[in-house]
Amino acid sequence: MIPSASAATAVAECPDERLLLQFDRGELSDPAYSSISLHVSSCDRCVETLDQLLSDGEDEADDDPLIACLKQCLRAPQSPMSLEYTALENRAKALEAEAKIRRAAAWDQGLGVDGKPVVGLRIGPYEVLGRVGRGGMGVVYRALQPRLQRTVAIKMILAGHHASDSTVARFMREGKAVARLHHANVVQVYELGEHEGLPYLAMEYVEGGCLEAKLGHEAFEPRDAAALMVILAKAVQYAHNQGVVHRDLKPANVLLAQDGTPKITDFGLAKLLDADPDDNSTVFLTETDTILGTPNYMAPEQAEGRSADIGRATDVYALGAILYALLTGHPPFQEKTKLKTLERVRATPPISPSGLRPEVPYWLEAICLTCLEKSPQRRFPTAQALADDLERWLSDERPQGTPSTITRLTRSTRKNLGKVVCGSALLMAVSGFALKKPDLMAVSGSVPDKSHQAIEQAQRDLASGRAVTLIGKTGGPKWSDWRSEKANGLQELGVDQTWLVSTWNRALVELLPDPQSDSYRINVQVRHEKNGTAGEVGLYFARKTSPFQTSKIEFFTQLTFDDVRTVRSTVLTQMVTKPGMLPVKRPHRVQLFPRLISNSERPDDYDQKLASFPGPEFEPSGELEARWNDLEIVVTPAKITAGWNGRTFSMTPAEVQKGIEFGQQEIENSLTAHPDRVRRTPRGFIPKFELRGGVGLYVRNGAASFRSFTVTPLKTSPLVRETSKEL
Incomplete structure (x- = not known):
């Protein structure tokens, strides 16, 4: 009891x-x-x-x-x-x-109060199916509610009957806090009961893993990270409206359902803003100068134990720390010991996300750093304000809750006035050297990565409406990121000093993370090098990843042609299926289609063409004649036009999306008819076609040279022009 x-x-x-x-x-x-x-x-x-x-x-x-x-x-x-x-x-x-130690070990091993295995026993009306995991104070089991045929999660105190009063109070507090919340992005509590004198929570069972495990692979794409944070911020705002402050938001406490829906869990440290001062369950959770939370995602007021200052702004900080982790792959502060981490949380500003990952957009970085301000008054006033600014950025509008560049510079200058004066004098003394050796004047003391600087400049030029050339007539790209099968591919300068990409399987070489607009034109010259297999070469655009799947999935649209310059290329035939049928030539074709692939350890998984939009047919050039082909993509919200050597074909984004859904249905039907297939394309996952996304080179089973790769924005709103000036 x-x-x-x-x-x-x-x-x-x-x-x-x-x-x-x-x-x-x-x-x-x-x-x-x-x-x-x-x-x-x-x-x-x-x-x-x-x-x-x-x-x-x-x-x-x-x-x-x-x-x-x-x-x-x-x-x-x-x-x-x-x-x-x-x-x-x-x-x-x-x-x-x-x-107490023996009892805790027994619970952790899946043993009940009497030492017998919990699996198969009943806790209240629930039949235990297995152990899911454990936390700092509780162990979680997967259980079945026979009456409703519903799978639930049962959380019980790890220490059993020997749990301290504070542990029991915290456990009870979690039940009371979540009982207030009925939201699609908060793990629901069905019942707060007791079994053999022990309290338990029957909760919604979420089987897709947690966000922390997803982050173990690599950082998110900026727009995917922002979209996820909009959902979490709105869920946190709902909790705040109900008088609940979480106080321990972190990726480990965000579960992902099978369809990718994020759900916040573990309200064990929650603070009830309207709690009764005489409520005994609050005594152990509101002690003055008690440090509660996880250091890596803890706000400065938590790290200093200032319980009276902990409130809604504390959760806003934690949301910013999660966004930082999504953008960079790790939290803002992560030292070898908790004590050192707490020291940095209290006094050290975080490294800018773009300093760790240059492709992080300026305004998204500003939103993140506003959340991570040391003073609660300088953060977003509410989680909803954070969500609103993220949505503005996703809609290509300027955020309203972030300080401008001038404001941030002025604040920094006022704070470090003495350093600025001394630094100016030193700069004047060594100005001659600085002009000759600008790369050595970096703050870190190391030479900065010029390719990262180049892509940052390209992003600013695109945002201001200017065209950028990512690969010239000779030489390599200004910036590149190998998106798939790097171990089986190669990038190098060819004999004529043009950029050559070769691969045994499939190469996606990204040249631009974001064209900065929904309307743009891509031009490139491609030459299919001599090769003995029927490979594909061309370019891709609108690349996105799905952050909610257990394996990394790439979704993009490609414009490719299969020009194979070998003797076989002129006599490629289709298989003879009937006696007496003569082989016939198979024409070569330019195609535009969306594709879904996986970059897991098994690259053949999730490799599907979701739709096909055939372009012009052609005869390949002779074996000894290398030909440069002109490829062009014009993307607008109204129409997508693909061009190959001056011959064009087009379709609307709605037609592309319809083709994607048709291709996904074919996948579903195939998996239903052949459930034992090795190919593990995710069922029920229909990607949404978006105009913006990564842009780059595509080569499959062969080699190709590329030159004159240019991206041109077709229209720029006044808001974007204003933003580019501040950049």
Whole structure:
């Protein structure tokens, strides 16, 4: 039973021997135990009866050292002031601590109160199916609710009956906090019950893993990270509206359902803003100067133990820390020890996300750093304000809640005025050297990566409406990121100093993370090098990843042609299927289609063309003649036009999306008919076609040279122009 705070009343009549034995073994509920204990303390007859029962049971081989110690106390009572009494009391405390450790280990191994395996037992109306995991205070089991045929998660206190009052209070507090919340992105609590005197929570079962495990692979794409944070921020705002502050938001406490829906869990440290001061369950959770939370995602006011300052802004900081982790792959502060991490949280500003990952957009970085301000007053005032700014950025609008470049610079200058003055004098003294060696003037003391600087400049030029050339007539790209099969591919300069990409399987070489607009044109010249297989070469655009799947999935649209310059290229034939049928030439074709692939350890998984939009057919050039082909893609919200050597074909984004859904349905039908196939394309996953996304080179089973790769924005809104000026 859950301990009662009310005073127990002694029983009027002497209990029978059965109750005395249950009292001796600790099998009674807390109220009954307290009542009989009060009676025995003033009844000599019951003391004699209990002593006789204990003596009679000596031959029953009771191996519990704690009970044995208590029995010794009953047989030979000592004065509370005697040394023997103190020794026995200390021994009892030590044995109780040992029993607590044993009980915690048993729960962690999937054993119940009586030491029997929990699997197959019933906890309340639930049948335990298996152990899911454990946390700092609780162990979680997967269970079945037979009446509703519903799978649930059962959370119980790890220490069992030996849990401290503060642990029980925290556990009860989690149930009370989540019971207020009914939101699609918060793990639901179905019941707060008790089993054999222990409280438990029956909760929604989420089987897709947690965000922390997903982050173990690599950072998210900026737009995917922002979209996920919009969902989490709105869920946190809902909790705040209900008077609940989470206080322990982190990727490990964000579960992902099978369809990718994020759900916030673990409200064990929650603070109820409207809590009754007389509520005993708040005593252990609001102690002054107590540090609660996870250091890597903890706000400065938490790291300093300033409980009175912990509120909604604390969760806003944690949301910013999660966004930082999504953008960079790790939290803003991560030291070898918790103490060092707390020190940095309190006093050190985080490294800008773009300093670790240059492709992080400026305004998204500004949103993230606003959340991570040391002072709560400088953060977003609410989680909803954070969500609103993220949505503005996703819609290509300027965020409103972030400080401008000038404001941030002015604040930094005021704070470090002395350093600025001294630095200016030093710069004047060494200006001649600085002009000759600009790369050596980096703050870190190391030469900065010029390719990262180049792509940052390209992003700024595109945002301001200017065209950028990513690969010239000769030489390599200004910036590149190999998106798939890097181990089986190669990038190098060819004999004519143009950029050559070759691969045994499939190469996606990204040249631009984001064209900065929904309307743009891509031009490139491609030459298919001599090769003995029917490979594909061309370019891709609108590449996105799916952050909610268990394996990394790339979704993009490619414009390719299969010009194979070998003797076989002029006589490629289709297979003869009927006797007497003569082989015929198979024409070559330019195609535009969306594709879904996986970059897991098994690259053949999730490799599907979701739709096909054939372009012009052509005869390949001769074996000894290398030809440069002009490829062009014009993307607008109204139409997508693909061009190959001046011949064009087009379709609307709606037609592309329809083709994607048709291709996904074909995948579903194929998996239904052949469930044992090795190919593990995710069922029920229909990607949404978006105009913006990564842009780059595509080569499959062959080699190709590329030159004159240019991206031109077709229109720029006044808002974008204003933003580019500040950049």
